[in-house]
Amino acid sequence: MAYMKSSSPLPPPANHPKDCMSAATKRYKYLRRMLKFDQMDFEFAFWQMVYLFIAPQKVYKNFQYRKQTKSQFARDDPAFLVLFSFWLFVTSIAFALVLKLRFFQFVFFMLYVIFVDCIGAGLVIATIFWYIANKYFRNGADQDVEWGYTFDVHLNAFFPPLMILHFCQLFFFNGLISHEWFISTFIGNTFWLIACCYYIYITFLGYSSLQFLQRTQVILLAMPIVLMIFVVSLAAGLNMTHMLMTFYNHRVNS
Numbered sequence: 001m002a003y004m005k006s007s008s009p010l011p012p013p014a015n016h017p018k019d020c021m022s023a024a025t026k027r028y029k030y031l032r033r034m035l036k037f038d039q040m041d042f043e044f045a046f047w048q049m050v051y052l053f054i055a056p057q058k059v060y061k062n063f064q065y066r067k068q069t070k071s072q073f074a075r076d077d078p079a080f081l082v083l084f085s086f087w088l089f090v091t092s093i094a095f096a097l098v099l100k101l102r103f104f105q106f107v108f109f110m111l112y113v114i115f116v117d118c119i120g121a122g123l124v125i126a127t128i129f130w131y132i133a134n135k136y137f138r139n140g141a142d143q144d145v146e147w148g149y150t151f152d153v154h155l156n157a158f159f160p161p162l163m164i165l166h167f168c169q170l171f172f173f174n175g176l177i178s179h180e181w182f183i184s185t186f187i188g189n190t191f192w193l194i195a196c197c198y199y200i201y202i203t204f205l206g207y208s209s210l211q212f213l214q215r216t217q218v219i220l221l222a223m224p225i226v227l228m229i230f231v232v233s234l235a236a237g238l239n240m241t242h243m244l245m246t247f248y249n250h251r252v253n254s
Contacts, residue, residue: 048156129207185234
């Protein structure tokens, strides 16, 4: 069988024979590989993370490649999730240093970020998009959107905001963003604006890359709403970053 040639500049993922498996079997194989680091393609996962910042549309070309070679859009290699977990750990340490958290506060904060902010919110968002995509975006009944793919789209879209909000902006927090100045609010809220636009755009790319879906451009309608919230927050003097820090401080100390 001839495989489709990928035009993506990312290195090719490790290939495995194409077969037809049930969703349960795919989940079992995926979870079983989570502890087999020697079978994970970390180089490919790393380059995906890089391209999510500089050219996210190229990442989804490899999802099309996976569908042709492995009969599924969703990732079958947990390497991306493992690296994602590593960055959650690193950014949690950065947050703990800025908030001056004690050890057990840091552990609670890290667990909260992983299981509530990332996984919990991801399960809800992925399920909502899975339902909407199959109910309203699908063109025909011959193909449907895998739930695993919608969760992959969430992880893809969540990674840049994670690095922007939980890492990059922390370098500016104590010296600038934490103050009551207008420039502090503007810079902090601009980080949020960029992060939200990344999430919306990468989510849009994830669903628009599936040729059997239509009207996916409605996802981009969230961008004007985000921009409006940004303008209103500046007019009202609401520092989104300061509010996030206050919320996390309340969570770890409650």
